[in-house]
Amino acid sequence: MCESYHMRCECxxxxxxxxxxxxxxxxxxxxxxxxxxxxxxxxxxxxxxxVDNGWVLVLNMDHIKHV
Numbered sequence: 001m002c003e004s005y006h007m008r009c010e011c012x013x014x015x016x017x018x019x020x021x022x023x024x025x026x027x028x029x030x031x032x033x034x035x036x037x038x039x040x041x042x043x044x045x046x047x048x049x050x051v052d053n054g055w056v057l058v059l060n061m062d063h064i065k066h067v
Contacts, residue, residue: 002021003020005017010033011034011035029063031059032058035054047061
């Protein structure tokens with residue numbers, strides 16, 4: 001089973017549908033989302049960021065550690 005959540009970019013202009021496969025994570029696993037237009041400022045090599053098709057997902061590591 002797969003859950004999906006809609007999340008708006010921090011800039012407020014775009015949104016994305018985030019899929020969590022096999023329900024291992026939920027919407028609390030993400031702190032912030034940055035679209036390709038504003039994601040360049042967030043690509044600073046932190047371990048809590050995932051890049052997917054130009055979008056940057058900032059993870060909530062405290063939540064993930066307790067899942």
